[in-house]
Amino acid sequence: MKTKIVKDLMIPLAEYATVSEDATLYDAIIALEEAQKNFDQTKYRHRAILIYDKNRHITGKVSQLDILRALEPKYNEMREVSGPSHYGFSKKFLMSIREQFSLFDKPMEEICQKAGLLKVKNIMYTPTEGEYVNENDSLDVAIHRLVMGNRQSLLVTKDDNIKNIVGILRKTDVFIEVCEAIKACNM
Numbered sequence: 001m002k003t004k005i006v007k008d009l010m011i012p013l014a015e016y017a018t019v020s021e022d023a024t025l026y027d028a029i030i031a032l033e034e035a036q037k038n039f040d041q042t043k044y045r046h047r048a049i050l051i052y053d054k055n056r057h058i059t060g061k062v063s064q065l066d067i068l069r070a071l072e073p074k075y076n077e078m079r080e081v082s083g084p085s086h087y088g089f090s091k092k093f094l095m096s097i098r099e100q101f102s103l104f105d106k107p108m109e110e111i112c113q114k115a116g117l118l119k120v121k122n123i124m125y126t127p128t129e130g131e132y133v134n135e136n137d138s139l140d141v142a143i144h145r146l147v148m149g150n151r152q153s154l155l156v157t158k159d160d161n162i163k164n165i166v167g168i169l170r171k172t173d174v175f176i177e178v179c180e181a182i183k184a185c186n187m
Contacts, residue, residue, distance in 0.1 A: 010167035060124030
């Protein structure tokens with residue numbers, strides 16, 4: 001079995017949903033839908049949109065969760081106060097927070113207005129140093145970064161230059177590769 005590297009499993013940037021930092025949430029949704037239509041339907045569908053600047057350098061990501069969170073700006077205020085300690089709360093407690101802060105009172109009624117006004121640069125996540133992997137790195141390196149960072153994906157660079165993103169390595173594709181390797185063991 002040939003040892004695979006990141007480049008073998010990554011999704012090339014040209015096949016992934018991308019939009020400008022100045023795009024609206026509506027534009028991002030359309031880009032994601034278009035990329036999914038054109039993507040190989042035998043693979044897992046895309047779950048994020050990559051954001052580029054005026055020089056077409058990737059500067060951030062917008063995930064499905066980021067989009068849902070952006071529709072109710074009060075969530076950002078709550079995240080600043082509670083930080084990561086909000087995990088593990090009971091259903092009753094979470095509902096009391098929703099009621100107390102009037103979260104998502106009329107989200108679907110205001111969704112079109114918000115989608116046309118929200119700029120992706122205001123809701124995007126800026127990747128950190130540990131979220132990049134070189135296209136020639138081994139899958140061992142990529143798996144380590146995915147696991148240690150609890151990441152859904154890594155941005156793939158050429159020559160370790162974070163301004164030169166050539167693709168995205170998704171955890172689902174790495175997981176499928178690992179499963180295939182395990183099945184090949186014929187235990």
